Amino acid sequence: xxxxxxxxxxxxxxxxxxxxxxxxxxxxxxxxxxxxxxxxxxxxxxxxxxxxxxxxxxxxxxxxxxxxxxxxxxxxxxxxxxxxxxxxxxxxxxxxxxxxxxxxxxxxxxxxxxxxxxxxxxxxxxxxxxxxxxxxxxxxxxxxxxxxxxxxxxxxxxxxxxxxxxxxxxxxxxxxxxxxxxxxxxxxxxxxxxxxxxxxxxxxxxxxxxxxxxxxxxxxxxxxxxxxxxxxxxxxxxxxxxxxxxxxxxxxxxxxxxxxxxxxxxxxxxxxxxxxxxxxxxxxxxxxxxxxxxxxxxxxxxxxxxxxxxxxxxxxxxxxxxxxxxxxxxxxxxxxxxxxxxxxxxxxxxxxxxxxxxxxxxxxxxxxxxxx
Amino acid sequence: xxxxxxxxxxxxxxxxxxxxxxxxxxxxxxxxxxxxxxxxxxxxxxxxxxxxxxxxxxxxxxxxxxxxxxxxxxxxxxxxxxxxxxxxxxxxxxxxxxxxxxxxxxxxxxxxxxxxxxxxxxxxxxxxxxxxxxxxxxxxxxxxxxxxxxxxxxxxxxxxxxxxxxxxxxxxxxxxxxxxxxxxxxxxxxxxxxxxxxxxxxxxxxxxxxxxxxxxxxxxxxxxxxxxxxxxxxxxxxxxxxxxxxxxxxxxxxxx
Amino acid sequence: xxxxxxxxxxxxxxxxxxxxxxxxxxxxxxxxxxxxxxxxxxxxxxxxxxxxxxxxxxxxxxxxxxxxxxxxxxxxxxxxxxxxxxxxxxxxxxxxxxxxxxxxxxxxxxxxxxxxxxxxxxxxxxxxxxxxxxxxxxxxxxxxxxxxxxxxxxxxxxxxxxxxxxxxxxxxxxxxxxxxxxxxxxxxxxxxxxxxxxxxxxxxxxxxxxxxxxxxxxxxxxxxxxxxxxxxxxxxxxxxxxxxxxxxxxxxxxxxxxxxxxxxxxxxxxxxxxxxxxxxxxxxxxxxxxxxxxxxxxxxxxxxxxxxx
Numbered sequence: 001x002x003x004x005x006x007x008x009x010x011x012x013x014x015x016x017x018x019x020x021x022x023x024x025x026x027x028x029x030x031x032x033x034x035x036x037x038x039x040x041x042x043x044x045x046x047x048x049x050x051x052x053x054x055x056x057x058x059x060x061x062x063x064x065x066x067x068x069x070x071x072x073x074x075x076x077x078x079x080x081x082x083x084x085x086x087x088x089x090x091x092x093x094x095x096x097x098x099x100x101x102x103x104x105x106x107x108x109x110x111x112x113x114x115x116x117x118x119x120x121x122x123x124x125x126x127x128x129x130x131x132x133x134x135x136x137x138x139x140x141x142x143x144x145x146x147x148x149x150x151x152x153x154x155x156x157x158x159x160x161x162x163x164x165x166x167x168x169x170x171x172x173x174x175x176x177x178x179x180x181x182x183x184x185x186x187x188x189x190x191x192x193x194x195x196x197x198x199x200x201x202x203x204x205x206x207x208x209x210x211x212x213x214x215x216x217x218x219x220x221x222x223x224x225x226x227x228x229x230x231x232x233x234x235x236x237x238x239x240x241x242x243x244x245x246x247x248x249x250x251x252x253x254x255x256x257x258x259x260x261x262x263x264x265x266x267x268x269x270x271x272x273x274x275x276x277x278x279x280x281x282x283x284x285x286x287x288x289x290x291x292x293x294x295x296x297x298x299x300x301x302x303x304x305x306x307x308x309x310x311x312x313x314x315x316x317x318x319x320x321x322x323x324x325x326x327x328x329x330x331x332x333x334x335x336x337x338x339x340x341x342x343x344x345x346x347x348x349x350x351x352x353x354x355x356x357x358x359x360x361x362x363x364x365x366x367x368x369x370x371x372x
Numbered sequence: 373x374x375x376x377x378x379x380x381x382x383x384x385x386x387x388x389x390x391x392x393x394x395x396x397x398x399x400x401x402x403x404x405x406x407x408x409x410x411x412x413x414x415x416x417x418x419x420x421x422x423x424x425x426x427x428x429x430x431x432x433x434x435x436x437x438x439x440x441x442x443x444x445x446x447x448x449x450x451x452x453x454x455x456x457x458x459x460x461x462x463x464x465x466x467x468x469x470x471x472x473x474x475x476x477x478x479x480x481x482x483x484x485x486x487x488x489x490x491x492x493x494x495x496x497x498x499x500x501x502x503x504x505x506x507x508x509x510x511x512x513x514x515x516x517x518x519x520x521x522x523x524x525x526x527x528x529x530x531x532x533x534x535x536x537x538x539x540x541x542x543x544x545x546x547x548x549x550x551x552x553x554x555x556x557x558x559x560x561x562x563x564x565x566x567x568x569x570x571x572x573x574x575x576x577x578x579x580x581x582x583x584x585x586x587x588x589x590x591x592x593x594x595x596x597x598x599x600x601x602x603x604x605x606x607x608x609x610x611x612x613x614x615x616x617x618x619x620x621x622x623x624x625x626x627x628x
Numbered sequence: 629x630x631x632x633x634x635x636x637x638x639x640x641x642x643x644x645x646x647x648x649x650x651x652x653x654x655x656x657x658x659x660x661x662x663x664x665x666x667x668x669x670x671x672x673x674x675x676x677x678x679x680x681x682x683x684x685x686x687x688x689x690x691x692x693x694x695x696x697x698x699x700x701x702x703x704x705x706x707x708x709x710x711x712x713x714x715x716x717x718x719x720x721x722x723x724x725x726x727x728x729x730x731x732x733x734x735x736x737x738x739x740x741x742x743x744x745x746x747x748x749x750x751x752x753x754x755x756x757x758x759x760x761x762x763x764x765x766x767x768x769x770x771x772x773x774x775x776x777x778x779x780x781x782x783x784x785x786x787x788x789x790x791x792x793x794x795x796x797x798x799x800x801x802x803x804x805x806x807x808x809x810x811x812x813x814x815x816x817x818x819x820x821x822x823x824x825x826x827x828x829x830x831x832x833x834x835x836x837x838x839x840x841x842x843x844x845x846x847x848x849x850x851x852x853x854x855x856x857x858x859x860x861x862x863x864x865x866x867x868x869x870x871x872x873x874x875x876x877x878x879x880x881x882x883x884x885x886x887x888x889x890x891x892x893x894x895x896x897x898x899x900x901x902x903x904x905x906x907x908x909x910x911x912x913x914x915x916x917x918x919x920x921x922x923x924x925x926x927x928x929x930x931x932x933x934x935x936x937x
Contacts, residue, residue, distance in 0.1 A: 067730050069737075117922040123729050124663045128864060129921055132914035135861070139911050143904075201488050208487030209473075209480050209498070216463050216474045223461035226423055228449030228478030228541050241484065267857075271737055278734060326745035332738030336731050337723045 056245025062283030064238035065218030070134030078250025107247025156261025281342025382431035406591035454543035464523030475540025630771035643886020644785035649863030652833030658873035665736035668860015674841030694761030713834030871927030
């Protein structure tokens, strides 16, 4: 998707491509609204949100090779912090540019707190521990409404302030420069800015000393340590970076929805984000973007399955919402078995997943002894 | 000459097995020191203890007088002790140049903010790293392989890339675990010549090797390990004639 | 004091069910070093299948003996789960045996999602209730209540575990399993058919899971398409607590976790001055899991495995 940016044939061609892409991205919500209706603009907003989340998780899973199944916990922390500081729940109404960084910081802090004791664990143990962490956070959100009402329990927090920039509230439809912007349009542009910033950061990190250290750890942790990489700190950094992106996305989500509840932060949300990465191509930014967009848009498209059923059979036999997760599950298995490198893999991953012998993996497993 | 590496009475047990038993040796600055012995004698175990991959059960290891046993591997690298692996452990899916750049990690400092903002300092550091990495690839004879994935390199090239990667950490002491295993005589000569050049630059080399001819021709001193014990140490020619060494190597045949 | 005894009894009952499920995790992990994430869902399927059979039988003749009906349900659920586990291993895990570590874990999650949603489509989103057909007598022990169902569950679980122990220690298959767990290569050289042993391990674990599934739904009086998730996580925590890969460890870990949970739920209110209540019961398993992995990754009875790279 973004691949052509890497290999422009000529400078002029590259510039033309970028300008074309920019115009397309700028007009997209209006094109989509004209073609598919306003509800699809919201889908577009969610697609961008998931791109941010997927890029964040990709740092942890794709680069550093740490399977984090509790990613949604950081998303939840960002969202809840936003709700606490900008809603009638506590009567606080701080502006979003104060709340978002705080949410990012809180999520990053929790990332470090969780990662510090657990990152020395082997990959699959880490997966389960992070999963447990995600569940703990969710259980607390569900139950911390008594005796002191902190989270408002399963009902969640309502009436969260929309983002307001230069006096323009993103929460309502407004006319600017003679164009009518709905809330979904405003958030599209806001999310686009954040998405582009995330992409920029992800690319810069990838091509840096830190990014190389992450990949080295993923490739061979023992060799990475023997080459002078402080594996514990560098893994912790990946974990914290991922968490920060999760926290930012959570804040954006809370402002966009105006309402949050523990229901939005289940394990399946973590798995959905993981699916996006796996589907697109772990560790490869264009693949991750594609995966996030596809898995946001496809389930929406699946809603038409209900209409087709009604048209063909006179009633909705299988709720498409129910079918959605089932198809995700099947897709995960099929992808891992037949195309583990994802739809657009990086050159490296492709080789890795199709390597013939597991010798290196075994040796790696047997070399580190009791400490580490 | 000053002593660079001291191994004092180091023992390593795995369960009930003594993989290393009271091993003591000293490597002088600027020499090529060989570590030989039959298979399973504990040579690689000793390497792993020295470089922080294994803890030691007893004894101490000093690099330039500073204890390094039971320290983290990356700390030991930072103190100037790098290594290669017997069964080549490159980052197979990174390019040769990237592999060497990973070796620069410990001598560079750019953090997340540097990486994202690419300030002047970070750019300069990165450029210097790349220049140095290219020079090292050139030094080991892989000048035109920088963009090749490490996993796609020929076997001998992988061995040399591993050395370049270790050199990128700017070690004072470089430990090589069977660096010429599986190579043909011409390649072995090239490697021996490479080691001489490294020594000429002031680097101290510690070498595990099976190729007795190479060891004898190259090393200033050798130590012989057998069943986790040091059974001999000294100039190659003296060690070669040591009856215990002959017995250890020829073992059953001598008895028969 | 009677709260203590009561919670201890409740914990032991629940714990013996956890132990049965934990055995499935630990056996597979011992041989393949794979966390069979879908095992909780196999347990759920066991409960669902048994409940369907029980419902059918009671529909045919409501006068049937409750114990016999439940037994029939279990006897259908066991082969159903075995077949399911056999298929899962074949389709989702075997093709990935040489793949990087995370790959089979991701397919395991996929299988888990598929089973859960398939169950939802088949049995619906509602709770399925377990008919009150088992004898429910209450006895008093040290000021606490214990029902005949609780006694039955504990005894059945103990019997099944004893059977498994004999199987692993005394039979040819058990020997082959132990050899494979030690080293696949050596076992193969000794003429063990690794693929068969792996299949057998999954299938045996599934049989235990089926029994556990029926027991847990009988105990709570209901079953639900989502029940396998939490049960599976807790059982996995129990396996880790005991030392994953270690059969005795899974049994011990299961019982211990059940007791920790029950006592924790019973006393958390007092301990936090009423700030946290018994609905935090589910949190204990995760805290135990995290604490064990951080401070004693080998578990109570296991060898250290967690720090291998």
